[in-house]
Structures are given as structure tokens and as C-alpha cells.
Amino acid sequence: MPHAPRLLIIGLDCAEPSLMFEHWLADLPTISRLIAQGSYGRLESCVPAITVPAWSCMMSGRDPGELGIYGFRNRADRSYQRMVVADGRAVRVPRLWDILGEAGWQVATLGVPGTYPPYPVNGALVSCFLTPSTELEYTYPAALAGKIATWVDDYLLDVPDFRSEDKERILRDIYKMCDQHFTVAEQLLVENEPDMLMMVDMGVDRIHHALWKYMDPQHPHYTEHPRLSDAIHAYYQHVDGRIAQLLQHCSEETAVLVVSDHGARPLMGGVRINEWLQQQGYLSLRQVPESPMPLDHSAIDWQQTRAWSAGGYYGRIFMNVRGREPAGIISPAAYERERTALAEHLRSMLGPDQQPLGNRVFVPQQLYRNVRGIAPDLVVYFGDLAWRALGTVGGGELYSTENDTGPDDANHAQHGLFIFHDPQHPDHGQEITNASIYDILPTLLARYGLQPPAGLSGKTLPLAALSRPV
The missing domain is CATH 3.40.720.10 (Alkaline Phosphatase, subunit A)
Structure with a gap:
């Protein structure tokens, strides 16, 4: 060769x-x-x-x-x-x-x-x-x-x-x-x-x-x-x-x-996170749909909404902060207190069997070395990724065995x-x-003996080709 x-x-x-x-x-x-x-x-x-x-x-x-x-x-x-x-x-x-x-x-x-x-x-x-x-x-x-x-x-x-x-x-x-x-x-x-x-x-x-x-x-x-x-x-x-x-x-x-x-x-099912936020008083709708529908198609009352979410294999929670979002209502002085309270509320969420769902909640500023762009205020693993986040709202049910974006068997x-x-x-x-x-x-x-870019967070794994310890 x-x-x-x-x-x-x-x-x-x-x-x-x-x-x-x-x-x-x-x-x-x-x-x-x-x-x-x-x-x-x-x-x-x-x-x-x-x-x-x-x-x-x-x-x-x-x-x-x-x-x-x-x-x-x-x-x-x-x-x-x-x-x-x-x-x-x-x-x-x-x-x-x-x-x-x-x-x-x-x-x-x-x-x-x-x-x-x-x-x-x-x-x-x-x-x-x-x-x-x-x-x-x-x-x-x-x-x-x-x-x-x-x-x-x-x-x-x-x-x-x-x-x-x-x-x-x-x-x-x-x-x-x-x-x-x-x-x-x-x-x-x-x-x-x-x-x-x-x-x-x-x-x-x-x-x-x-x-x-x-x-x-x-x-x-x-x-x-x-x-x-x-x-x-x-x-x-x-x-x-x-x-x-x-x-x-x-x-x-x-x-x-x-x-x-x-x-x-x-994938054990889906948590209808925007429905949960609505029931907990974080998300306000001018008219509540009788059956689940995408949040984007709903009449949201932003002047009364403190948080909303995007669906997916994990949850992304966004908070409505005064001076940051167009109709924000959470004062900057209360933001960290509100975010901490919401995170604890999410961690204590009960599943359909009324047992703790086991959610993991992450704060980007604590998780990452830097935060560029527009990060979620909270990142949520529902049931530690056993459940996905469903972005729909309406109908009253918090949990679903069906996915909102089509059949999906795994998370x-x-x-x-x-x-x-x-x-x-x-x-x-x-x-x-x-x-x-x-x-x-x-x-x-x-x-291969090449200089890494400055500031990487990873370590060098202990391979036989490398003499440096981890």
C-alpha cells in the first residue's frame, strides 16, 4: 500500500x-x-x-x-x-x-x-x-x-x-x-x-x-x-x-x-413540561387549548408568564426577565432566587406513579466554563433521560406515552x-x-506530538503511546 x-x-x-x-x-x-x-x-x-x-x-x-x-x-x-x-x-x-x-x-x-x-x-x-x-x-x-x-x-x-x-x-x-x-x-x-x-x-x-x-x-x-x-x-x-x-x-x-x-x-414517556409550567403558575395562556397543541400555536400572555420551555430529549427552560425579554416580568434582582426555586421545584417533580421522577437540573453558568449566545436558564433531564420533554400545552395531562414529534422508542x-x-x-x-x-x-x-489549543478542559487519557499520566 x-x-x-x-x-x-x-x-x-x-x-x-x-x-x-x-x-x-x-x-x-x-x-x-x-x-x-x-x-x-x-x-x-x-x-x-x-x-x-x-x-x-x-x-x-x-x-x-x-x-x-x-x-x-x-x-x-x-x-x-x-x-x-x-x-x-x-x-x-x-x-x-x-x-x-x-x-x-x-x-x-x-x-x-x-x-x-x-x-x-x-x-x-x-x-x-x-x-x-x-x-x-x-x-x-x-x-x-x-x-x-x-x-x-x-x-x-x-x-x-x-x-x-x-x-x-x-x-x-x-x-x-x-x-x-x-x-x-x-x-x-x-x-x-x-x-x-x-x-x-x-x-x-x-x-x-x-x-x-x-x-x-x-x-x-x-x-x-x-x-x-x-x-x-x-x-x-x-x-x-x-x-x-x-x-x-x-x-x-x-x-x-x-x-x-x-x-x-x-424512552419511558414524555413530560409535558409547558403544561406543568402552566399548572404551577409559571406559564399563562389567554385561552387554554382543550387538547395538546404546540406552544408556538398557543395564545401566551407574556405579561403574566415567568417561564416557558422547548421540548426535546431534554428540557430547556427559559425565564421571562424584565429588561432582557420583550415583556419580561421577573426583576433582575429576583432572577437568581426565582431560578433556584424553579430548579428545586423541577427536581421534586413526581411521576405518574406519584413517586419522585428523578429529574436532574443544570444551571448553565455553573455547568459550563463560559456561556456564549443565548443559553437556556435551566437544562433538565427528566427522569435522568428516561423521559423526554414534550413542548405541547393544553388538555390537562402531564405525562404521555406518545412522542409529540412522531414515533420514537429511545432517548x-x-x-x-x-x-x-x-x-x-x-x-x-x-x-x-x-x-x-x-x-x-x-x-x-x-x-501525534501536536500542541493543543490553549484552554482545553479535557485531560490526556493514559494510553500506552503516551508517557504522561492522567
């Missing part, structure tokens, strides 16, 4: 450590070999543990507050209902491939969340699932899109409508997307001969959300199915095989990192995973504990 990558990174969005390390490891020969010859462990994600911003946190070593990205959608300004998608333009710090490119490495990135719109790198870039369509420019250089069209048919950036009841179609699209992305990665290795290639497979995330209830007897909607009950297990095996094929294009000296941004768990879990195999410095199956998503960048830069 005339040229092989020095570093190959395979991201598996939402890959769950309990499934990969405990239940199914014997069925994953490629992963088993990488673990046996390298280091591995659970990887604590950022808060919130969600694709956007987690991959950018991992690759930049910066937390969501430093990035100013608090989720898939963020407040664009202090108006009440203007939320915008946080695409790659929101990331204003260098990520791993930028740093390597500056050091002279040829790089290739494929499907890494936070890379749309595409931008110049020292090599090639194929943008991520945030890309609206392949009709738009989605590669750098632009001519790369033409090559991709010759390598695969009808390139999928994501699984269309993965929150639907058409499970067989979703499953077909997940496999199609996976195979296309691994094929493009193989072609980039052959044609571009990069020093580093990073790809992220979104199929693991999509199959968890679409099909978890068929696999897990602990799921409230557990359903046995002759084909779908084994679908997640079979997909993990398929990905393991595609990783093996990709490694055939690498040399025996290529270092390999397999990593996920967060894990997964069964995210706080810990993802990593496996690092460096053939030149084998670790022989070392398990590393207390690893964080912020440790990946400084560890990789230390491995």
Missing part, C-alpha cells in the same frame, strides 16, 4: 456501551479485536447529551457554553419564539481536522455532525445530516459531489422521516445510508490517500429511535416481532463488518478510534463509548475509566 492513513476515526452516533461491551461483544469480531489490542471504556458526554453539540464538543474540546450551542435548535435572539438550527456556522473554534490540516496533514471528513455548510479543509469534506439536500453544495471541494454520484446511487445524507410507523422502509434506508457512507469512506481512502479520515454513521442513532421497543422487554411498548426484534443486534453486526472492510484499506500501523457521542436507553444516555487501537503502541485490552468527551482531542493531539 503506497499510502495509508495514520489515523482512522469511526463515529457511531448513539452507540450504547452496554450493548457493545456487555451483551453483544462476542458477536462483533472486529470490535472485539480492537478492544483486545487497544484501550476502551465508557465516555461521558456533554450536557446536553445530544448529537448537536456533542460531536463538535468532542472534536474541539470545548463545552456547549463555550461553543454557544445548547441543542439542535437555539434561540436566535431574545424574542420569544425564534429558534434556529445550529449548523456548522455556529462552530467558531478549530476542530481536530482543522488542527491537523494546519499541521500539514491531508484530512477527509464524512458525515460528521456540524459540518454543513461545507468549508475549505486541507483535503476533502462531505457534510452531515443537517444538509437539506444533495441538490445544495454539500462537499469540499464542490467537485467531490460528482465523484460521489459515480460511487453510489442517490446518496443519503440521513434517513428520511425516521420517526414514522413504516419500520421496514426505515430499516432499508438505514442499511442503504450505512453502506453508502462506508463505500464513500473507502473511496476517499483510495483516491485521496488522507493522513486522517473521520466518518460518522448516523444509522445506529436512527435504528435506536425507530426500533428499540422491539428489542427491549423493559420498554413500555415492548413488542415482539419476527424480524424487527433482532434488527438492532443485526445492525451492530453489519456495522462491525463494514468497519472490517474499511480497515482493509488501512495499514497495520493505522491507529483506529471507534467512538460514540452519547448512548441510548428506552439518549449520558455515556457513549470509545475504543482506541494503536498498533504501534498496543494497550492489550486496557479499560479506561472516567473518560470524558472532552478528553478525545487532547489525547489525539498528544499522541
Whole structure:
């Protein structure tokens, strides 16, 4: 082989450590070999543990507050209902491939969340699932899109409508997307001969959300199915095989990192957080809907509202502060007292069985090293991510077993995973504990003798290739 990558990174969005390390490891020969010859462990994600911003946190070593990205959608300004998608333009710090490119490495990135719109790198870039369509420019250089069209048919950036009841179609699209992305990665290795290639497979995330209830007897909607009950297990095996094929294009000296941004768990239901805020006197409506409806479509009396929320896999609570929001009513002097009281109120929330739900409530200014942009006033994990936040209001019910954005079987879990195999410095199956998503960048830069950007919060993991202790 005339040229092989020095570093190959395979991201598996939402890959769950309990499934990969405990239940199914014997069925994953490629992963088993990488673990046996390298280091591995659970990887604590950022808060919130969600694709956007987690991959950018991992690759930049910066937390969501430093990035100013608090989720898939963020407040664009202090108006009440203007939320915008946080695409790659929101990331204003260098990520791993930028740093390597500056050091002279040829790089290739494929499907890494936070890379749309595409931008110049020292090599090639194929943008991520945030890309609206392949009709738009989605590669750098632009001519790369033409090559991709010759390598695969009808390139999928994501699984269309993965929150639907058409499970067989979703499953077909997940496999199609996976195979296309691994094929493009193989072609980039052959044609571009990069020093580093990073790809992220979104199929693991999509199959968890679409099909978890068929696999897990602990799921409230557990359903046995002759084909779908084994679908997640079979997909993990398929990905393991595609990783093996990709490694055939690498040399025996290529270092390999397999990593996920967060894990997964069964979704037990939804907390209708705006309904709760209304019942507790924080949110006031001029007219209360008889049945659940989106908050954006409701007649909110902002002059009587102290707090409202955005839905999602976690809750984001926004407070209506005088002089900050257009019709704010909480005085700045009372803000911290009101926020603390609301946080304690949320922590004491009871579930539908009248037992404590087990909510975790985070204050951005206490959680992050810096707070850029417009952060939520509080971030909430309902039932420690066993429940998601439903943004609808009306109808009176606080809990739902149905999702407000379409069928969804899984929520995210706080810990993802990593496996690092460096053939030149084998670790022989070392398990590393207390690893964080912020440790990946400084560890990789230390491995290759590159100076990290100033002010990173992550530590260098104790790999055999590194003499420095943790």
C-alpha cells in the first residue's frame, strides 16, 4: 500500500456501551479485536447529551457554553419564539481536522455532525445530516459531489422521516445510508490517500429511535416481532463488518478510534413540561387549548408568564426577565432566587406513579466554563433521560406515552463509548475509566506530538503511546 492513513476515526452516533461491551461483544469480531489490542471504556458526554453539540464538543474540546450551542435548535435572539438550527456556522473554534490540516496533514471528513455548510479543509469534506439536500453544495471541494454520484446511487445524507410507523422502509434506508457512507469512506481512502479520515454513521442513532421497543422487554411498548426484534443486534453486526472492510484499506500501523457521542436507553414517556409550567403558575395562556397543541400555536400572555420551555430529549427552560425579554416580568434582582426555586421545584417533580421522577437540573453558568449566545436558564433531564420533554400545552395531562414529534422508542444516555487501537503502541485490552468527551482531542493531539489549543478542559487519557499520566 503506497499510502495509508495514520489515523482512522469511526463515529457511531448513539452507540450504547452496554450493548457493545456487555451483551453483544462476542458477536462483533472486529470490535472485539480492537478492544483486545487497544484501550476502551465508557465516555461521558456533554450536557446536553445530544448529537448537536456533542460531536463538535468532542472534536474541539470545548463545552456547549463555550461553543454557544445548547441543542439542535437555539434561540436566535431574545424574542420569544425564534429558534434556529445550529449548523456548522455556529462552530467558531478549530476542530481536530482543522488542527491537523494546519499541521500539514491531508484530512477527509464524512458525515460528521456540524459540518454543513461545507468549508475549505486541507483535503476533502462531505457534510452531515443537517444538509437539506444533495441538490445544495454539500462537499469540499464542490467537485467531490460528482465523484460521489459515480460511487453510489442517490446518496443519503440521513434517513428520511425516521420517526414514522413504516419500520421496514426505515430499516432499508438505514442499511442503504450505512453502506453508502462506508463505500464513500473507502473511496476517499483510495483516491485521496488522507493522513486522517473521520466518518460518522448516523444509522445506529436512527435504528435506536425507530426500533428499540422491539428489542427491549423493559420498554413500555415492548413488542415482539419476527424480524424487527433482532434488527438492532443485526445492525451492530453489519456495522462491525463494514468497519472490517474499511480497515482493509488501512495499514497495520493505522491507529483506529471507534467512538460514540452519547448512548441510548428506552424512552419511558414524555413530560409535558409547558403544561406543568402552566399548572404551577409559571406559564399563562389567554385561552387554554382543550387538547395538546404546540406552544408556538398557543395564545401566551407574556405579561403574566415567568417561564416557558422547548421540548426535546431534554428540557430547556427559559425565564421571562424584565429588561432582557420583550415583556419580561421577573426583576433582575429576583432572577437568581426565582431560578433556584424553579430548579428545586423541577427536581421534586413526581411521576405518574406519584413517586419522585428523578429529574436532574443544570444551571448553565455553573455547568459550563463560559456561556456564549443565548443559553437556556435551566437544562433538565427528566427522569435522568428516561423521559423526554414534550413542548405541547393544553388538555390537562402531564405525562404521555406518545412522542409529540412522531414515533420514537429511545432517548439518549449520558455515556457513549470509545475504543482506541494503536498498533504501534498496543494497550492489550486496557479499560479506561472516567473518560470524558472532552478528553478525545487532547489525547489525539498528544499522541501525534501536536500542541493543543490553549484552554482545553479535557485531560490526556493514559494510553500506552503516551508517557504522561492522567
